[in-house]
Amino acid sequence: MANQAPSEKSLKKIERFVQHFCEKSGMNTHSDKSITDSIVKGLAANLEELGKPLCPCRFYPDKKEEAKHRTWICACDDMQVYKYCHCLLFVTPEGFPVTEYLPEDHEGRSTYGLVKDPTPELGRKLRDHAEAREKERRERHS
Numbered sequence: 001m002a003n004q005a006p007s008e009k010s011l012k013k014i015e016r017f018v019q020h021f022c023e024k025s026g027m028n029t030h031s032d033k034s035i036t037d038s039i040v041k042g043l044a045a046n047l048e049e050l051g052k053p054l055c056p057c058r059f060y061p062d063k064k065e066e067a068k069h070r071t072w073i074c075a076c077d078d079m080q081v082y083k084y085c086h087c088l089l090f091v092t093p094e095g096f097p098v099t100e101y102l103p104e105d106h107e108g109r110s111t112y113g114l115v116k117d118p119t120p121e122l123g124r125k126l127r128d129h130a131e132a133r134e135k136e137r138r139e140r141h142s
């Protein structure tokens with residue numbers, strides 16, 4: 001996570017985005033508000049530093065370089081393809097990330113088991129891009 005405290009304006013912008021994305025995707029924020037607050041803060045800090053809300057739950061050898069790709073710009077490709085949020089920002093009502101659409105060897109499956117999508121009719125704008133996503137994961141380790 002980034003260290004600097006983001007401005008109130010950036011925090012509000014990310015909060016609005018999170019609320020809007022929950023409505024669009026049918027997902028929820030976590031019942032433990034401290035989880036959501038911490039990710040919102042990280043996203044807002046990256047928005048200020050990089051001009052884009054890069055996922056704050058990952059390590060990047062070069063953040064500026066990573067921000068040139070859309071892979072981990074929230075809502076990231078794993079969310080848009082598989083509806084999977086490894087940060088737990090977008091979760092089921094029970095507080096788990098959806099894992100049902102992930103490849104079986106994905107770390108999300110081994111961590112959480114099979115978690116069904118409670119709102120399959122919503123979200124997954126890039127659902128047809130799984131092949132490209134897995135190719136990128138292999139070739140760019142992202």
Ligand code: SF4
Binds near residue numbers: 057084086
């Ligand atoms: S895993 Fe994806 S959807 Fe979840 S906070 Fe990170 S970028 Fe956003």
